[in-house]
Amino acid sequence: MRRRILLAVVAAATALGGLAAPAAYADETHGDIQITSVAVNGGKDIVVDTVDKTVTVSVTATDPSGIWDADFRLWRGPDGADPYYSPDGYIKPNEDTTPADCVASSSTTSTCSKTFTFEPDWWLANADVGSWKVEVQVSANDGDWTDRWDYTRTRLQRHSKLTVNASPEPIAKGKTLTVTGKLTRANWDTLDYRGYTNQPVKLQFRKAGSTTYTTVKTVYTSSTGDLTTSATASEDGYWRWNFAGTSTTPAVKATGDFVDVQ
Structure with missing residues (x-):
């Protein structure tokens, strides 16, 4: 999927010193694919105690050809930042699979989901508390795709x-x-x-x-x-x-x- 290609390109370019970070991000949509809703943890704040907590992120999208795949990224950074070049931090889904777990409600519309695990005993620190941006990417069966880098936000709290x-x-x-x-x-x-x-x-x-x-x-x-x-x-x-x-x-x-x- 495009997201994983982008990550590979960014990693290679950073290693070679060949790309400069853009001043700001820009959402991209190709074709007539549309995102209708995104839900993080069922719309509730993510409250974590001292043990691992796994939450689900889902997107409902539509395209005349039907939905093929979706991917997500939770990230932190200043407004207008590029989550690939200048994030303060980011979290990738537990599932590194293509296509994602998508359930069709019609021939044109599907809801796709992946999970994220917050792990206090490994990487989660007090400094991570607060607002996180949610990047959403969705692709259709006919090759249409959309990449929304700051589609919505979720709040991470200490229990x-x-x-x-x-x-x-x-x-x-x-x-x-x-x-x-x-x-x-x-x-x-x-x-x-x-x-x-x-x-x-x-x-x-x-x-x-x-x-x-x-x-x-x-x-x-x-x-x-x-x-x-x-x-x-x-x-x-x-x-x-x-x-x-x-x-x-x-x-x-x-x-x-x-x-x-x-």
């Missing part, structure tokens, strides 16, 4: 955890309750979880018999991700911490801790 503990239990009505917890996230450099520092986390309460949590206050995590505050115990119910998330770390809610007020 988060949040705990809570309200004490003492039980407690007399009107007495002061201490609520603690900890916000941590996956550290791909050390393959464990570390505290997420200086993050706003909401303390919430749901009275027994209700399904709705109400925010009591907002507390910031310590340098180790720890949370601690006090609240007045007025009735039976559940206490939890609720973190809204950031661009690098997904939102997470602790499981409510029930406190019996006597």
Whole structure:
């Protein structure tokens, strides 16, 4: 397929010093082939903990002659960069096969898929978190093809955890309750979880018999991700911490801790 030919040409040219990087990329389409949609991880952010995670990237495309093959590349770099000459980083699919796994929905339209594996114990580092561009190439049975270097984007995040503990239990009505917890996230450099520092986390309460949590206050995590505050115990119910998330770390809610007020 054209993508693999391009990679071979670029590698050879780089070794010989014979090609200069272009100032910007340009999408290319030959013929009447069209991409109708691209999905990365089912449209959800890619959230990785400390073990390998595999996601699927798929493209739906159409051409009067039918779709033959598709390929993908996830890459990082400045807007307008060429993913072959000046990427900050890139990931190739697990499948190095032609044609790709394509399922036809009609004589003209197919959805083609490949998988990508993110491996914290090998190459994935904390610095890789954030936005990744998605290059898509599709070819038709009659030789038409399209190459979209920045068709869509996906977000790579570090998995988060949040705990809570309200004490003492039980407690007399009107007495002061201490609520603690900890916000941590996956550290791909050390393959464990570390505290997420200086993050706003909401303390919430749901009275027994209700399904709705109400925010009591907002507390910031310590340098180790720890949370601690006090609240007045007025009735039976559940206490939890609720973190809204950031661009690098997904939102997470602790499981409510029930406190019996006597």
